[in-house]
Amino acid sequence: MTAKTKPAPDIATLTKPKAKVELMRLRLEIEGHDKAYYQDDAPKISDADYDALRRRLEAIEQKFPELVNASSPTQTVGAAPARGFAKVQHAVPMLSLGNAFADDEVAEFALRVQRFLKLDDVPAIVAEPKIDGLSLSLRYENGELVRAATRGDGFTGEDVTANVRTIKDVPNTLKGKHIPATCELRGEVYMLKQDFLALNKRQEEANETVFANPRNSAAGSLRQKDVTVTASRPLKFFAYAWGEMSDYPMEEPTQHKMLQWLDHAGFVVNPEITLCHSVEDALAFYRRIGEKRASLPYDIDGVVYKVDRLDYQERLGFVSRSPRWAIAHKFAAEQATTVLEKIDIQVGRTGAMTPVARLQPVTVGGVVVQNATLHNEDYIKGIGNDGEPIRDGVDIREGDTVVVQRAGDVIPQIVSVVMEKRPAGAEPYHFPHKCPVCGSHAVREEGEAVWRCTGALICPAQAVERLKHFVSRLAFDIDGLGEKQIELFHERGWVQEPADIFTLKARNAELKLEQLEGYGETSVRNLFAAIDARRSIELHRLVFALGIRHVGEGNAKLLARHYGTLDAFLSAMRAAADAQTEEGNTSEAYQDLDNIAGIGDVVAEAVVEFFAEERNIKALDALLAELTEVLPAEQARRDTAVAGKTVVFTGSLSKFTRDEAKAAAERLGAKVAGSVSKKTDYVVAGEDAGSKLTKAKDLGVTVLTEDEWLALIGN
Ligand SMILES: NC(=O)c1ccc[n+]([C@@H]2O[C@H](COP(=O)([O-])OP(=O)(O)OC[C@H]3O[C@@H](n4cnc5c(N)ncnc54)[C@H](O)[C@@H]3O)[C@@H](O)[C@H]2O)c1
Numbered sequence: 001m002t003a004k005t006k007p008a009p010d011i012a013t014l015t016k017p018k019a020k021v022e023l024m025r026l027r028l029e030i031e032g033h034d035k036a037y038y039q040d041d042a043p044k045i046s047d048a049d050y051d052a053l054r055r056r057l058e059a060i061e062q063k064f065p066e067l068v069n070a071s072s073p074t075q076t077v078g079a080a081p082a083r084g085f086a087k088v089q090h091a092v093p094m095l096s097l098g099n100a101f102a103d104d105e106v107a108e109f110a111l112r113v114q115r116f117l118k119l120d121d122v123p124a125i126v127a128e129p130k131i132d133g134l135s136l137s138l139r140y141e142n143g144e145l146v147r148a149a150t151r152g153d154g155f156t157g158e159d160v161t162a163n164v165r166t167i168k169d170v171p172n173t174l175k176g177k178h179i180p181a182t183c184e185l186r187g188e189v190y191m192l193k194q195d196f197l198a199l200n201k202r203q204e205e206a207n208e209t210v211f212a213n214p215r216n217s218a219a220g221s222l223r224q225k226d227v228t229v230t231a232s233r234p235l236k237f238f239a240y241a242w243g244e245m246s247d248y249p250m251e252e253p254t255q256h257k258m259l260q261w262l263d264h265a266g267f268v269v270n271p272e273i274t275l276c277h278s279v280e281d282a283l284a285f286y287r288r289i290g291e292k293r294a295s296l297p298y299d300i301d302g303v304v305y306k307v308d309r310l311d312y313q314e315r316l317g318f319v320s321r322s323p324r325w326a327i328a329h330k331f332a333a334e335q336a337t338t339v340l341e342k343i344d345i346q347v348g349r350t351g352a353m354t355p356v357a358r359l360q361p362v363t364v365g366g367v368v369v370q371n372a373t374l375h376n377e378d379y380i381k382g383i384g385n386d387g388e389p390i391r392d393g394v395d396i397r398e399g400d401t402v403v404v405q406r407a408g409d410v411i412p413q414i415v416s417v418v419m420e421k422r423p424a425g426a427e428p429y430h431f432p433h434k435c436p437v438c439g440s441h442a443v444r445e446e447g448e449a450v451w452r453c454t455g456a457l458i459c460p461a462q463a464v465e466r467l468k469h470f471v472s473r474l475a476f477d478i479d480g481l482g483e484k485q486i487e488l489f490h491e492r493g494w495v496q497e498p499a500d501i502f503t504l505k506a507r508n509a510e511l512k513l514e515q516l517e518g519y520g521e522t523s524v525r526n527l528f529a530a531i532d533a534r535r536s537i538e539l540h541r542l543v544f545a546l547g548i549r550h551v552g553e554g555n556a557k558l559l560a561r562h563y564g565t566l567d568a569f570l571s572a573m574r575a576a577a578d579a580q581t582e583e584g585n586t587s588e589a590y591q592d593l594d595n596i597a598g599i600g601d602v603v604a605e606a607v608v609e610f611f612a613e614e615r616n617i618k619a620l621d622a623l624l625a626e627l628t629e630v631l632p633a634e635q636a637r638r639d640t641a642v643a644g645k646t647v648v649f650t651g652s653l654s655k656f657t658r659d660e661a662k663a664a665a666e667r668l669g670a671k672v673a674g675s676v677s678k679k680t681d682y683v684v685a686g687e688d689a690g691s692k693l694t695k696a697k698d699l700g701v702t703v704l705t706e707d708e709w710l711a712l713i714g715n
């Protein structure tokens with residue numbers, strides 16, 4: 001949810017005519033967002049982006065005050081009532097609040113108030129959590145609820161009386177002795193975070209609107225034309241204000257006494273509200289509630305400070321859209337403090353294990369955040385990609401209180417750990433050395449930050465990718481069994497590991513593949529025939545198909561040629577795997593593998609790790625039981641003109657395909673390379689050969705036409 005605004009002109013150099021145009025543009029854009037937010041309960045941008053638009057508008061209006069007019073968003077509140085609701089005129093307007101973001105803006109507010117009232121000290125101030133919901137005005141006549149209205153544009157709201165009667169926290173009849181004949185009591189409709197999450201889950205399952213946060217969810221639930229829908233939604237209400245009052249229920253009324261009265265009259269008043277006697281007290285409340293924010297069961301987006309004495313409030317009065325006697329101290333929109341409850345490991349499609357922080361849900365920038373990525377083992381330890389410390393080298397532990405950040409569309413991140421809040425006995429996190437999905441052992445390669453599951457053949461997290469690889473062109477290459485079919489068969493639970501492909505036919509009495517959409521008797525028969533044809537497979541294809549990390553087609557061929565037969569390969573691998581330790585491998589089998597020309601330490605390690613995983617062996621055995629023969633690798637010949645030579649094919653070939661050329665060359669003992677170097681013996685150039693040909697000429701490498709090549713290999 002980022003604002004897609006054009007690079008906006010610099011305010012400092014803005015001329016008046018340009019400012020006019022820019023104001024017009026901003027006003028339209030803000031009005032559009034106001035409608036989406038207030039009328040449709042479905043904002044299109046984050047609150048932070050929205051606030052940035054408003055701040056820009058304010059800055060321009062400040063520079064050109066003559067351009068301000070009454071319809072500017074800086075002068076208005078909310079949005080007009082939506083169609084479909086009866087309109088209600090508020091006896092006393094429902095306004096917005098001025099904003100403060102920094103501590104000194106709060107101090108300035110207090111000083112302004114003090115000066116305005118000509119007092120010697122800052123007057124008593126009530127600090128209230130700013131509940132992130134929507135405000136509601138309730139009109140009581142002779143203690144009975146007669147009308148409920150939303151704020152709307154501040155003067156006219158929407159009639160939601162029937163909807164509000166379904167909210168338990170709103171009394172139909174006021175309690176107590178001192179009930180004014182007429183009173184408009186006000187507060188915030190909101191939804192508990194857990195109720196919001198549960199509601200969203202139900203909505204998602206029913207394919208209904210999913211809300212971005214508890215605020216939108218509360219607003220959308222209240223503003224329903226069908227009252228039974230509102231009744232089914234878990235709405236709550238905190239009372240904290242009032243509009244018209246025929247008289248006050250007490251002598252010398254104050255904000256905090258009125259809150260007490262609201263409580264006695266049958267409302268729920270927020271229990272965190274505190275009476276403060278200095279700016280320091282007020283700021284301390286702000287910090288305390290900020291730290292508590294994530295563990296509160298409802299969302300708050302700041303603190304509202306209100307001058308306590310009502311006679312002072314009256315003297316202070318209003319400026320355009322907000323009272324002079326109150327101010328909202330907002331939390332930084334894109335950061336929030338919360339508790340990291342648990343670290344989970346997610347296994348990717350290729351076996352990479354990524355740690356994810358499970359957080360107590362917290363709303364950051366208008367979106368509920370429950371997870372944050374922790375990237376890898378080093379990141380959790382406080383080590384960055386370059387080996388340098390991050391977060392001042394502080395590690396992340398389960399139970400930590402952390403500051404989460406979300407900027408634009410970026411995945412939420414953990415910016416810092418609040419060390420004072422680290423629970424006694426919190427242990428450094430031990431990154432698991434086992435795959436949480438399949439239980440296979442995991443490895444972290446030299447020079448890499450990522451741990452990977454070695455259960456290539458059996459890990460459900462990797463299954464689809466692995467199976468697709470297994471049937472790919474250079475592996476088993478089964479006609480009629482491509483990526484789409486693999487996905488389908490896997491989704492249905494018919495194929496979990498390679499061996500299952502070969503038992504499809506035997507299970508078909510039960511599976512009935514021919515009844516699948518797009519399949520018929522013939523195509524199923526053809527599929528089974530294609531699968532059967534692959535029960536006999538070349539060793540290098542089998543090795544490649546296993547999906548061992550770093551073993552591509554080239555390495556698979558090197559291995560197949562070196563060992564020759566499946567039995568030789570398997571017994572060598574078992575011997576090497578048996579000798580595998582964390583410190584290394586000194587077995588003869590391993591040394592032999594590591595010494596194969598073209599196979600380096602990284603590849604050798606990966607191969608042995610694969611065979612050291614018992615689960616892979618089981619899956620491989622199951623597969624081998626289904627195969628009829630594994631064809632030994634063709635030994636590279638040493639008696640041909642090109643044996644031991646390195647060849648590069650380039651340009652478009654017309655006498656043979658590149659795959660054919662490569663296969664033929666390799667059969668004759670040549671090595672096929674992808675790029676030209678001093679070690680290249682021949683470059684076979686087809687039509688339109690480009691840079692490789694030029695390079696060959698530069699290096700003096702022999703260049704052959706296709707025909708010359710065919711002649712050389714005796715065709
Ligand atoms: N994302 C968008 O497209 C979009 C569009 C419009 C508005 N917004 C967001 O809405 C907010 C602006 O709305 P606003 O004009 O209502 O101002 P506001 O929400 O900043 O402040 C006024 C409101 O605070 C609420 N409030 C909660 N607790 C209170 C308490 N204890 N005492 C008094 N009031 C309390 C009341 O409902 C009151 O109407 C901003 O956060 C803005 O980012 C977002």
Ligand SMILES: [Zn+2]
Binds near residue numbers: 438453461
């Ligand atoms: Zn696994």
